[in-house]
Amino acid sequence: MLYEKDRPLRLGSRAIDILHALLERAGETVTKEQLIARAWPNTVVEEGNLRVHVAALRKMLGERHIENVAGRGYCFITPVVRSETAPGDPATGTAAADAGAGLMTARTVYLPQSDGLPPSATRIFGRGQAVAVLERQLSERRFITIVGTGGMGKTTAALAAAERMQSHWRQGTVFVDLASLTRADQVPQALAAALVMERPASMDASAIVAALCSHHLLLILDSCEHLLEAVSVLAEQILHGAPGVRLLATSREPLRAEGEWVHRLPALELPPEPAPDAAPLTMAQAMAYASVQLFVERVQAGAAGLPLGEGDVPQIADICRRLDGIPLAIELAAARVELLGVRGLVARLDDCCYLLKGGRRTAKIRHRTLEATLDWSYALLAESERSMLHRLSVFRRRFSLEEALAIGADGRRGLEEAMDALSSLVNKSMLATVADTGAARYRMLETTRSYAAAKLAESGEHDAIMARYAALSGLEA
Numbered sequence: 216m217l218y219e220k221d222r223p224l225r226l227g228s229r230a231i232d233i234l235h236a237l238l239e240r241a242g243e244t245v246t247k248e249q250l251i252a253r254a255w256p257n258t259v260v261e262e263g264n265l266r267v268h269v270a271a272l273r274k275m276l277g278e279r280h281i282e283n284v285a286g287r288g289y290c291f292i293t294p295v296v297r298s299e300t301a302p303g304d305p306a307t308g309t310a311a312a313d314a315g316a317g318l319m320t321a322r323t324v325y326l327p328q329s330d331g332l333p334p335s336a337t338r339i340f341g342r343g344q345a346v347a348v349l350e351r352q353l354s355e356r357r358f359i360t361i362v363g364t365g366g367m368g369k370t371t372a373a374l375a376a377a378e379r380m381q382s383h384w385r386q387g388t389v390f391v392d393l394a395s396l397t398r399a400d401q402v403p404q405a406l407a408a409a410l411v412m413e414r415p416a417s418m419d420a421s422a423i424v425a426a427l428c429s430h431h432l433l434l435i436l437d438s439c440e441h442l443l444e445a446v447s448v449l450a451e452q453i454l455h456g457a458p459g460v461r462l463l464a465t466s467r468e469p470l471r472a473e474g475e476w477v478h479r480l481p482a483l484e485l486p487p488e489p490a491p492d493a494a495p496l497t498m499a500q501a502m503a504y505a506s507v508q509l510f511v512e513r514v515q516a517g518a519a520g521l522p523l524g525e526g527d528v529p530q531i532a533d534i535c536r537r538l539d540g541i542p543l544a545i546e547l548a549a550a551r552v553e554l555l556g557v558r559g560l561v562a563r564l565d566d567c568c569y570l571l572k573g574g575r576r577t578a579k580i581r582h583r584t585l586e587a588t589l590d591w592s593y594a595l596l597a598e599s600e601r602s603m604l605h606r607l608s609v610f611r612r613r614f615s616l617e618e619a620l621a622i623g624a625d626g627r628r629g630l631e632e633a634m635d636a637l638s639s640l641v642n643k644s645m646l647a648t649v650a651d652t653g654a655a656r657y658r659m660l661e662t663t664r665s666y667a668a669a670k671l672a673e674s675g676e677h678d679a680i681m682a683r684y685a686a687l688s689g690l691e692a
Contacts, residue, residue: 237291246288341505349376363480364644365588366543369465386432394438399445427457447472482540506535513549603636608667
């Protein structure tokens with residue numbers, strides 16, 4: 216039965232069958248062949264019959280609800296609420312009350328916003344291979360987390376992979392930015408809002424999963440690192456209750472949830488260190504590296520007309536290497552070239568955080584400066600992890616596990632805590648592992664090291680840690 220408030224609407228059985236088919240797949244395109252098979256089973260009819268009944272539905276319901284998808288079929292485009300409680304008998308006058316009671320336990324079938332992805336305003340450099348790997352992983356696995364340090368371009372890579380795979384999902388892609396959330400209970404609300412569900416503030420995880428159970432889409436959960444437990448629980452519920460949904464998360468550390476596969480996003484490719492007897496790189500050779508491409512484009516975009524010649528190539532390559540190929544750091548450095556010049560920028564790179572403060576006003580707050588990006592990561596560390604990070608900043612080179620513990624642990628009793636802190640810093644992308652020998656070795660990105668060294672100077676234990684480092688170096692000698 217079909218009611219408008221408490222007034223029954225009269226429709227023929229064919230039109231009702233067509234409406235059922237459209238409502239069951241609200242937000243999806245239902246083909247003409249599928250609608251004809253539903254309304255006229257085992258009967259051969261002309262397509263014109265379908266058009267007549269759809270026209271009758273539009274006249275009864277209003278034109279805005281059913282959209283014609285040219286050459287394919289029709290789509291019911293208005294959000295639909297499914298009530299678990301059937302309306303009462305309108306003749307008794309209880310229909311409105313009963314319908315209202317049903318809505319209290321309703322599930323909303325949503326319609327994602329357009330293609331579900333925020334637009335990209337700039338070109339993407341050096342992520343072709345990573346995006347191709349993500350495409351392959353998403354086609355084989357249901358839950359991928361892109362992990363990397365702040366400013367590495369995790370969101371950019373996720374959006375690029377999603378854009379290339381839009382046609383894989385019947386309901387497209389839904390993007391959920393979690394960065395601005397401060398409490399775990401806000402996570403389901405943010406997801407419900409992104410899914411265009413009615414009354415998102417009242418939605419819990421079970422209601423969302425119930426609404427998603429028959430949908431086929433890619434869900435991007437962006438910036439999860441400060442809400443790991445809440446996002447992990449929600450992700451597992453979606454994986455179990457909505458088999459057609461695939462998850463792509465971005466985080467500075469893995470979620471450690473059931474079914475998760477971790478994709479660590481590497482830095483942009485860097486030009487090699489110059490060999491003593493090798494000819495210097497030409498501009499054409501340097502531009503083969505994604506980090507240099509990004510730096511040059513951002514310089515030209517921010518300082519139109521500023522010439523970059525062959526004489527600048529060694530300095531540009533050095534800047535990219537010292538910034539560890541981190542896209543955000545390179546963009547922020549390029550923005551300073553108009554003021555300082557390429558050589559002046561190189562001379563001031565030792566104080567990375569002071570130098571790299573001038574980001575885009577429209578960027579997310581944590582990405583406006585390199586210091587803000589590092590502040591965001593630092594705020595998520597436990598006190599023992601912060602202490603270990605400060606202390607390890609004395610290493611300007613790669614270091615071993617034994618060296619890290621010699622500097623970071625407070626005697627034998629502190630070894631276990633220091634090991635835990637070291638492991639956590641690796642998981643949270645504050646330390647990088649180096650696979651150049653059989654034994655575990657680590658390095659701190661230069662931008663992170665500069666930031667941590669400033670924190671060490673403020674901590675009151677700078678001299679004591681430097682004495683440990685000097686003693687360690689003396690033993691090596």
